[in-house]
Amino acid sequence: MQRRTFLGLTALSTFSVAAPAVVRAQGKRFEGVTLNLNGYGGDYNRLLTEYVAKPLEARTGLKVSYQSGTVQSAVAKLIASRENPPFDLIMADSPNIPELIKNDIIEPVSAAEVPNIRKLLPNVREFGDYGVPFLTNSVILTYNTKLVKEPIASYTDLARPDLKDRVGLLTPENTGGLLSLIAFGESNGGSLDNMEPAFKALAAMRSNISTVTPATVNLLQLFEQEEVWAGPFFDGRTYSMRSKGKPMATVVPKEGVYSLFNYLNPVKGAGKREAMLAYIEQALSDEAVGPLVEFFRYGPCTDIKLSEAVSKDVVLSGATRDRMKPVDWAKVAEKRGAWAEDFNRAMR
Amino acid sequence: MPVADATRSPVGAGGRAAARSDPALLLLLLPPLLFLLAFLVVPMAGLLRASFSEGSRPYDVAGFSLQHYARLLLDGYYLGVIGETLLLGLASAIISLVVGFPVGYSLARLAPAKRRLRLVIVILPLTLSLVVVVFGWLVVLGRNGMLNSIMMSFNLVERPQRLLFNRAAVLVVLIQQFLPFMILSVMSVVTQIDPALEQASANLRANRFTTFRRVIIPLAMPGILAGLTLVFILSASAFITPRMVGGARVQMLGSLIYEQVTSLLNWPLGSAMSFILLVLTLLLTMGVNMALAVRLTSTRAEQHAR
Numbered sequence: 025m026q027r028r029t030f031l032g033l034t035a036l037s038t039f040s041v042a043a044p045a046v047v048r049a050q051g052k053r054f055e056g057v058t059l060n061l062n063g064y065g066g067d068y069n070r071l072l073t074e075y076v077a078k079p080l081e082a083r084t085g086l087k088v089s090y091q092s093g094t095v096q097s098a099v100a101k102l103i104a105s106r107e108n109p110p111f112d113l114i115m116a117d118s119p120n121i122p123e124l125i126k127n128d129i130i131e132p133v134s135a136a137e138v139p140n141i142r143k144l145l146p147n148v149r150e151f152g153d154y155g156v157p158f159l160t161n162s163v164i165l166t167y168n169t170k171l172v173k174e175p176i177a178s179y180t181d182l183a184r185p186d187l188k189d190r191v192g193l194l195t196p197e198n199t200g201g202l203l204s205l206i207a208f209g210e211s212n213g214g215s216l217d218n219m220e221p222a223f224k225a226l227a228a229m230r231s232n233i234s235t236v237t238p239a240t241v242n243l244l245q246l247f248e249q250e251e252v253w254a255g256p257f258f259d260g261r262t263y264s265m266r267s268k269g270k271p272m273a274t275v276v277p278k279e280g281v282y283s284l285f286n287y288l289n290p291v292k293g294a295g296k297r298e299a300m301l302a303y304i305e306q307a308l309s310d311e312a313v314g315p316l317v318e319f320f321r322y323g324p325c326t327d328i329k330l331s332e333a334v335s336k337d338v339v340l341s342g343a344t345r346d347r348m349k350p351v352d353w354a355k356v357a358e359k360r361g362a363w364a365e366d367f368n369r370a371m372r
Numbered sequence: 373m374p375v376a377d378a379t380r381s382p383v384g385a386g387g388r389a390a391a392r393s394d395p396a397l398l399l400l401l402l403p404p405l406l407f408l409l410a411f412l413v414v415p416m417a418g419l420l421r422a423s424f425s426e427g428s429r430p431y432d433v434a435g436f437s438l439q440h441y442a443r444l445l446l447d448g449y450y451l452g453v454i455g456e457t458l459l460l461g462l463a464s465a466i467i468s469l470v471v472g473f474p475v476g477y478s479l480a481r482l483a484p485a486k487r488r489l490r491l492v493i494v495i496l497p498l499t500l501s502l503v504v505v506v507f508g509w510l511v512v513l514g515r516n517g518m519l520n521s522i523m524m525s526f527n528l529v530e531r532p533q534r535l536l537f538n539r540a541a542v543l544v545v546l547i548q549q550f551l552p553f554m555i556l557s558v559m560s561v562v563t564q565i566d567p568a569l570e571q572a573s574a575n576l577r578a579n580r581f582t583t584f585r586r587v588i589i590p591l592a593m594p595g596i597l598a599g600l601t602l603v604f605i606l607s608a609s610a611f612i613t614p615r616m617v618g619g620a621r622v623q624m625l626g627s628l629i630y631e632q633v634t635s636l637l638n639w640p641l642g643s644a645m646s647f648i649l650l651v652l653t654l655l656l657t658m659g660v661n662m663a664l665a666v667r668l669t670s671t672r673a674e675q676h677a678r
Contacts, residue, residue, distance in 0.1 A: 094634070094635075096634050096635040096637075097634045099637070100430075100633065100634050100637060103430045103637065104430075123637060127430070189534060195620065195631075197631050197635040197636070234534065234537065234619075235536065235537040235619035235620070235621075236619055236620040237615065237616065237619065238615060238631070238635070239615070239616065242507075242510075242616055245507065245510060246510070246514075249510070249511065249514045249515075249516055249517070250515070250516055251510075251514050251515055251516075251536065360636060361428065361632075361636040361638050364631065364635070364636055367620075368449075368620060368623060368628070369449050371619075371620030371621070372449070372452070372453075372620060372621060372623055
């Protein structure tokens with residue numbers, strides 16, 4: 025083979041291999057871009073990968089990388105490294121958003137930029153243009169129906185003598201524990217400005233409290249191995265135990281339902297704004313929200329239509345959203361440290 | 373001047389002089405020193421600065437105040453937590469020594485081929501994730517767990533007992549986690565002790581206990597002190613175990629630091645807690661090491677001479 029022929033054939037074969045990629049790159053908007061997000065881990069990451077990341081990559085070429093961990097540690101990482109943020113988008117909950125806004129870490133998002141924001145239900149954007157909510161997590165009461173004979177209906181029932189040493193609680197370090205504490209306070213005549221009734225009520229039922237833990241999975245395990253029988257817990261986690269055959273009831277407390285939203289927030293200084301907006305648009309689509317609600321039975325924040333089979337297990341959806349008690353998250357963020365300290369003192 | 377000092381000093385002085393005069397040695401030391409400066413000294417200086425700041429939020433590191441230290445050192449609740457942390461650390465270290473010394477000694481006296489498999493068994497728990505270990509203990513110590521089942525099958529208890537969420541449970545898990553450090557420390561030193569010394573002691577009509585007390589213990593003291601230090605520091609700074617196994621009834625400083633830094637974002641208070649823990653563990657470790665080293669390694673003649 026002559027040198028010229030060899031060079032010609034090499035150039036042709038290289039072009040034929042590389043050409044589809046070049047064509048693809050021209051056709052896909054975010055080819056070569058990777059979006060970094062924190063993640064809640066487990067099934068949450070699996071579903072987000074399946075119904076947000078994969079369809080987005082197929083359509084736009086955008087790759088998404090989730091780094092699992094607690095929301096609080098993700099917030100701490102962002103505060104610690106503002107110049108070089110480890111995440112482009114942060115998934116955070118209602119109690120975290122005032123801190124993120126105050127630290128100037130997140131950017132607002134408008135409906136003009138993300139059309140699916142119009143699908144959001146009224147009043148779910150608690151912080152104006154900051155944060156785009158996509159799911160509702162509610163704290164309800166749960167108990168083991170096999171071991172607790174008399175049904176539980178309110179927070180005050182957790183002080184009943186038949187529950188001695190069998191109540192499990194989350195600490196205020198956990199957002200679920202924070203909501204439970206607010207519920208204990210308000211159900212005993214207190215308010216966000218005066219949580220003393222909550223600590224008094226907890227001190228009074230101390231003999232019933234088997235343990236307190238900051239970790240949701242820890243309390244989940246304790247419910248599953250019947251170490252604890254009753255307590256306030258997340259609605260989705262309670263459903264997941266029930267779907268695995270554990271006799272755990274979901275009770276909407278007499279006092280009302282305290283809830284928080286899971287938000288998506290673009291991080292300031294991360295760049296890739298267009299890619300972030302595309303991610304949020306996909307996360308609000310029925311294609312993504314549907315499977316998340318179906319799996320966890322967490323309430324949707326969009327106007328998605330749920331099947332009868334799913335909606336009967338969802339604590340907050342449609343007309344039942346009225347059960348949700350409003351919470352002033354800015355005030356909660358301000359007082360959370362002091363509450364955590366008082367809680368630790370009361371429980372020690 | 374004692375004999376030991378007389379023999380050691382010229383070597384040490386010579387070594388230091390060589391280090392000072394040899395630029396190659398200084399050059400070798402430079403990378404680790406720079407690494408420590410960048411990743412240990414500088415972040416710790418930042419923490420120290422934050423601990424003296426006036427605010428209570430991450431973005432409030434400004435001004436100078438002793439308020440966080442005052443809050444921690446004048447409040448009965450925090451003093452109780454500090455005391456509990458140090459006591460659990462000490463208890464964990466001492467029990468690990470009692471349990472770990474015989475194991476370390478017996479491993480050291482085995483032939484290397486026989487020691488290998490046993491050593492793997494000792495080290496195996498260190499290869500497991502701490503979170504997995506803790507969740508395993510929750511199952512073992514649970515009311516429907518293995519230990520309660522055994523106690524009930526032997527009619528030791530009538531109904532399942534709550535074995536979790538107390539100091540004993542935290543202590544058991546801490547000892548299980550950190551015992552290998554004690555065993556390895558003791559073993560590494562005992563392997564250096566010539567068995568002929570024990571035989572010589574027996575020839576001089578010392579019984580086994582006297583040989584253990586007068587020969588083995590003093591010679592194994594570096595390993596014992598290293599093991600005590602490691603286990604104490606690791607136990608006192610533990611945060612996953614007390615949070616998961618102790619519940620709120622067993623509160624250790626490590627848990628509170630974690631809570632303040634990652635959840636409540638009160639970095640100044642978390643920094644002050646960290647420095648209090650650091651200083652207390654260093655002081656206690658130094659004090660115990662010095663006291664034990666002097667008491668257990670000095671001979672009767674030296675004691676009389678004093």
